[in-house]
Amino acid sequence: MRLATFQPRLGAHCETSTLRNMLHHAGADISEPMLFGLGQGIDFQYRDAPEPGRAAPMLTGRIGPAALSRNACAALGVELRESRAPDSEAARAEVVKLLEAGHVVGVSVDIFHLDYFSSRTHFASHYIAVYGLGDSLAHVVDTEQQGGAQTLPEESLRRARGSGEGFMPSPNWQMHVERLPARLTGDTDAVLRERIWDAIRDTAERMAGDQGTCRGLGALRRAASEVAGWGDALAAAEETVPGVGRFWRFAGTGGANFRKLYRAFLHEARQRTGDAALDPLVDGFGDVQHQWDEAIDLLMAYRGGDEGRRTLETAARLLHAIAEAEQSLFERLLATATERAGEPV
Known part of the structure; x- marks a missing residue:
């Protein structure tokens, strides 16, 4: 069949x-x-x-x-x-x-x-x-x-x-x-315009809030706090650490890939709604995406030794910075979406 x-x-x-x-x-x-x-x-x-x-x-x-x-x-x-x-x-x-x-x-x-x-x-x-x-x-x-x-x-x-x-x-x-x-099926564009702001609001509320240390930005901060010590904490770190970088980049589950998708969603939302308030947020997620790519590059370049330790310390600082940037972006998204959700389309 x-x-x-x-x-x-x-x-x-x-x-x-x-x-x-x-x-x-x-x-x-x-x-x-x-x-x-x-x-x-x-x-x-x-x-x-x-x-x-x-x-x-x-x-x-x-x-x-x-x-x-x-x-x-x-x-x-x-x-x-x-x-x-x-x-x-x-x-x-x-x-x-x-x-x-x-x-x-x-x-x-x-x-x-x-x-x-x-x-x-x-x-x-x-x-x-x-x-x-x-x-x-x-x-x-x-x-x-x-x-x-x-x-x-x-x-x-x-x-x-x-x-x-x-x-x-x-x-x-x-x-x-x-x-x-x-x-x-008859008016797809109208349905999407009606649903966009509710989805943004609900996502931003979750991401800007406290989800503990296993989900959300608390989980990202936890990972950032541990990355610098991976060289000593993980067996076969010279294989394991670059493997995390490859997984994030190529397996579809990585930070940069999903931030890129979310940025593309916000860009399409801007086109469909015509709301210029989304412009700086689209740009902000573009910056975050680039930061994720830099962090992934660092993990993939890890080779152990003193240089590797410095590489992981740099990656950890970058991941902490990403968490702060995402916190700010989602708080701004939440404020904007809360105003827009429920308004006539």
Whole structure:
């Protein structure tokens, strides 16, 4: 079974790409940055390594898996349905049933089992859109970095979906969108304009507030306080520290990638609303994005020794500065959005 009219839409991040493909096939063409913004996707999360000292903590720049899709669909008035099958056979049968009903299906996978992925690391919080499934082959859409539309052995997809290894696994989980509200397909621009300020306000309120030391800017400050000591605290630091930098830059979960998406969302919000109050905030997130890139460059350049220690100290100062800059930006966003939310569009 393969959706004959499906047209892939490529993106930078796995979940927003998957959601965009599901919505586009259902009849609503919404950009990836807009979905990220309406989904309130930006955050910072600190999760302890399973064996502290042997590996770095998991540090991500977004909210939890599937929460973004739930938020975006709620903002758009779209019914998002999720399910988890008891085993691989039932999971496959559910996908076939949904494809036959005309739906693109979003699934969570462990990248280790995807044939087209070069990574040999188990990471189970990755999303792809399935638009075809036959006796031996599966047709999916991944991020642009991973080649977009891909055809892979059905057995590879089965293993990837059923994996219980890696970061936050969700074996045999899937999602799809039901029929879209008529107004969303008939006047998409009006719906988006109405939802933008509420999404900005709710995101900014969360990010400017105190979320403890595992989420938000408190988590970023915690990470910044620890980075300078990673050379001594982490085993095989000359491999582990650059690995964090590569993960942030290329895996889609890094600070710069999501700050870039959020900046693009604010830029599109400025275009749709015509509100010039967003201009300095768009510029501010551009500056933050560059700071994140500088911090990532420093981590990737780490080679140990005295020079490496100084490199990590510089990275730590930069991450502290980023936290302060983001705090200011989200407070300004909150003040502006609180004024705008609820006003006539």
